[in-house]
């Protein structure tokens with residue numbers, strides 16, 4: 653995050669004089685306590701300073717990149733997952749291709765009649781199935797999909813960084829976000845390389 657000149661000054665004062673009260677920081681800068689309050693709140697929330705009741709402010713000694721790393725490591729899948737696009741096992745390859753275009757996604761999840769995960773279809777799976785095949789309506793997707801138990805999944809409470817590692821380790825574009833139920837794994841979301849790219853950009857732009 654970008655700090656203002658005043659916030660930088662506050663950090664220096666606390667670094668040199670901490671523990672120090674808000675009142676004392678305000679006196680040093682010849683400002684009112686009320687004027688400083690938002691800056692102190694930002695610096696505390698961002699982790700540069702620590703506030704101890706009845707003692708004052710301490711400098712935590714953490715650098716901007718250490719704080720950024722701490723922040724990213726806390727992100728959970730559920731805060732970033734997007735809506736999954738699914739097809740039924742008996743859908744045809746033709747229907748799956750249409751759904752992929754309409755849903756504007758690169759990975760489809762295949763579900764059974766209980767809406768539980770049974771497979772995954774990537775762009776190349778569908779391309780491969782289409783090559784030399786005249787009647788795409790006649791081929792059901794369950795014949796060509798990658799099927800359970802070989803599907804890499806994640807859960808809403810998992811860390812986003814672990815999801816990102818799975819995408820890299822398995823060399824795949826997307827992960828289904830699932831919740832376990834009595835019938836099986838319900839698909840509740842998706843995490844893709846685009847999700848991770850968006851997080852990267854928003855972090856740099858200071859939007860999250």
Ligand code: ADP
Nearest residue numbers: 772774775776798802803804823824825826827
């Ligand atoms: P593409 O095949 O279009 O390059 P991927 O790299 O995502 O896209 O997929 C590569 C292969 O891995 C495909 O056969 C696909 O079915 C399979 N696959 C994709 N996602 C998963 C997943 N989450 N778990 C297991 N296999 C997957």
